[in-house]
Amino acid sequence: MHYSPVITNADIAAKDENLHLFQYVEDSKQCEIDTFVSRGGYKAWKKVLEGISREDLINTVKASGLRGRGGAGFPTGLKWSFVPKDSPKARYMVCNADESEPGTCKDRVLMERDPHAIIEGMAIGAYAIGCHLMFIYIRGEFDHCIDKMEAAMEEAYAKGHLGKNVYGSGYDLDMIVHTGGGAYICGEETALLNSIEGERGQSRMRPPFPAIEGLYASPTIVNNVESLAAVPHIINRGAEWYASIGTEKSKGSKLFSLSGHVNRPGNFEVPLGFNLKDMIYNPDYGGGMLGDVPLKGVIPGGASTPFLLPDMIDVALDYESLQEKDSMLGSGAIIVFNENTCIVWILKKLIHFFRHESCGKCTPCREGTAWLEQMINRIEAGQGEAGDLEKMEEVCGNILGRTICPLGDAAVMPIQSALRLYRDEWQYHIDHKKCMVKSNFEFK
């Protein structure tokens, strides 16, 4: 059996009854249906079919305060309630498992190690919106996740948790595991829907929002893996329990993928509001900076979120607190880098990614990311020219908020924040035609 060598805090989660997502992830038997059921799996799904009305279900999820874990943080229950009740069209539930934000690898662990939890969450979500065919769209490179999800789906069918007339309730529910072709943009919900339809993976303008006109022009809900995996727990243990975890406005627990120059990079489940400094330095989590080289900065929520300087890291990991620091919780991918890292080099890597992943549909993102990459490459190579930084800022301004989907924003927000927070380093690159830190750069 394959396990990716990822550090998790499953041991803590197993003891802390509030941490539910990672409770059993270290147990290789958890992905088998019998083990899953013996630990209370599919209980929530059964309970739902045995007589929870759609309205009650949606209200429960609303009351729990669960917010989308994919990055945008939109309240899940509210999203479900947007599906028109009187639409004659089919409705679709789509689980977004196209986890591709650089630094993010949390959904992957759930899919590999607790796939039935996702299926159960999807099924409950599907029922809430009256859907009879649900999809899980998995990133094409995630071979093991695809295998695990397919195997789990077959088990669920075989044991009657999916299929015709589930548990004799008269409710039919089918599921399709759909794999992506390797495009970051397909993690964006409208591009994901295009991809399922067999179209080019390019995002669509909103409105209409998918809840009104999504997959095959029918009402569709797209939820992240982690959001859906939390749903059965909310049903089993109640909205109040869930709402008691976390902070006033950011409720529940959240998975964080910690990477970069820390001693223990890995996936950690913590209640929202957990301190970022603790995350990095607590021996149970990040375990401190690698080689004790001082911290230079943190990207708190995936490659597309603005940077935090060392003096800004004493912050609660929740939607609101990070916003106060002009950054975002995003997908929960915390990337830590030490003083030996060149900021221009980081941006060069980031913009290369975004340029490469720009779908090519709308002009500012398609052309702008390529131009930015050329400029950053030039500065990094010591050939930057006076005025380049100002020009970059203007180009960023011409992309931010002017594109169809958030990819354009995602590409420029780290650049804008790096230009603001590490201005002197950029300027040094241009003035001295070389890097400020490269001489003692060790991280490979």
Add this chain to the structure above:
Amino acid sequence: MSEAVKKDQPKVSVPTVTFSLDGQSVTVPKGTTVLQAAKDVGIHIPTFCWHPQLKSVGACRMCYVEVEKMPKLMVSCMLDAMDGMVVQTDSDQVRQGRKAVLEFILLNHPLDCPTCDKGGECDLQNLTFKHGVDDNRFDFKKARFKEESMTTTFDDKKIGPEIVLNRNRCILCYKCVRANKEAFGEYDLGAFERGNITQIDAVPGGEVCNPFSGNLVEICPVGALTNSDWRYKIRVWLTKTTPSLCNFNSSGSNIDFYKEDHQNKIFRVTSRTNDSIDDGWISDITRYGYQVINSADRLQKPLIKKDGKQVEVSWDEAINFIAKKYNDIKESVGRVCIGGLISPSLDNRSLYSFSKMIRTVCKSNNIDFRGDYRMLPNNPDSPFGVLRSQPFSIAEIDDSDVIVSFGSDLIHEHPNEYLRIRKAFNYTQPKIYSMMPYSVKSADVANIEYVYTPGTDETAINAICLAGIEENVVDASMATEYIKHVVPSTLKDASALCGLDEAELKILARSIAEGKKITFLVGEIVTRSKARDIITAALLNMNKLFGLSSKGQISILARYANSKGAEKLGILPDPIAPIKEALKNDFEEYPESEPRNTDGMMAHIRKEEIKGLFIVGSNPMMLYPDKEFIKESLDKLDFLVVCDLFETETTEAADVVLPLAGWAEYDGDYVNLEGVCQSAKQAVKPAGESKAAYEIVRLIAEKLEHKTFDVESIDKGVEACLAIDTTIKLPNEFLDIKAESEDVTGEFSHPIFIIDDAHHCGHLTEKAPSLNNFTAEAYLMMSEELAAKNNMQENDPVRVESEVSKLILPVKISESLDSDVLLIPRNFQSSPVTSLCMRKRRIDRVKISKVDE
């Protein structure tokens, strides 16, 4: 929903919104975009990716507007106007946004305007001058696509028979890909790669050769797609346009000819958008068909057959010769026994003059415009004539909730109507059904495609009625009455006979019964069938049973540019009474002689009762579905005059050949299938000494001492006729229908249908090189299954044998066909496919065998 669809809707019932646009208060129907609203009041918002007939995608970001209380710039093509909105289309922020977009677009754009064919009519050029900056902040090398196999610096890549792609100029508005898919239902063009290396290209291993491909070039906002017929020939600002019409379809697509003052030549055709007819899309035949006019093969001077050989003569000599022959026949027989056959693609004036000549000079009712149909009914109020005369409106397709196409391969016969149905399919999602004796690509928008056994058309219609009766969706007393008139009279028998599924028929019957607005269009399968009267009678019964015409339209569509005009002007042996009356009034006389249609004339030529024949623009030798019959008849003639643009098989048989001017060479009016009269203006001078048909008629008539063939007199007659409502009343009673049965002899078992190729129409288009780049020779189209069964592959030569003739044709495997029906295009002189047909056959049948080399 597209703006165009919305515009057509009645404004009264739609709720409206009022908002402020640049300080102006604007009220528009709810759901109108800000962009459309601005266009309506004359405020210009620049766009690249927006097209009135396509769904907006908001890709180019050029149409930014600033909206109060919205923090970001909004794209107006996707922003629905809402009550109380305050919109600025020209604020500082908007101007800055546009400049930024233009800067982005121009980063890698080659700026090779001096060598780019789009220069002068390029959206990017125009909008850059209007909204852009003249400074360039991009100091990197421009990205370049290079095709390895090409040596030019322009990245010219041929992606279709007529389309050249330059990826470097492409600004990725995706209009071409979207139009191809959305408006035309074609998938031969796509976008590949992503980000800034995204490129438009033909699908791997394929080419862009669909029948609407020329539109992709026309809607390209830059010079990324150019057509090979136009590129490098002339700069657009040196040309002038002349408004004209398509001469190859019956809806009268509105077009512009591009010509240059010093050369008597047409350079290209573009659409002259008319939303009530063509929505701005024109088929490739319409676009490239003009090359017929430019052809070097055009007849230059009159020809007279001397000692068995046709030699060039002057007009005077030719007209004198015709007059002499006319008098000879008159003297030898004692009366004028001359007939006339004219093409329904000619203008009103020509048709009317011709009819006047045949009726007053030749004193005969031997006249027809249907030279390529066999066994036509003689009486004008036959069921066929009745259904043919029913009104039809293209725009009504838009809001029909049930659309049925019966016996029509729409893409080949009525491309505009196909696109119209496709638009409805995209926007209003009506129920669409297609019924044909073989499956067709045009049925791709249909909910259900019904493929009935060839030759059982009337039973297929009867089966719909019987399904309606079984489903109890029609009036019970009418149903009882109906059953008395039809054989077979049960759904089970009928569906078994025509090979359709009972359950599927019930769905169709229910849709027709429950539809609120129905469009039922009937095509060439019926018009060309020998059994057209029986089939039409079945359609009339169905119409009565379902009360169809009271809640929509049902009509047999006219096929050629002026077929409807020819009917309205009475170019028939026996026109309906009011037309006859009008003709009598205008001519001040009307011949007493027996009315004879194409078949009647040919039969009487064989009996030597008709001695002479005028043929204008028709080519029965090539197009009449019994070549032998026509050949024998024409050989019997004492005297044959043929007017045409080219030498054809028919002109070969002629004693006098007169060069005919093409439709672009004189002013003419044409009546489209809706009965709408439209004008085409003269773009160029007639080739050589060719003349318009009405000129030729006038010369002959005046030579024979008939004076009233001047333009004014003729136009007066035309006007009087066109003012008459030619709709014939639908019958009140059910008509008797007994299914015709046909014995299929064992050996000749494959039903064959003679069709028009998707890129050709009639006998002229063969002279358009661009159209030949799509299809240049006849083929035998068969299903994949049939090909496999006979061990035949694409392009294998195959012997096609009927009882009367045989031909060798290359195989073309069709994606849509799935029965043992064979299709052959009739548009190529080198393959006389009509020789396989016999005029008295309802379905022509052949056998096929592989040619072993």
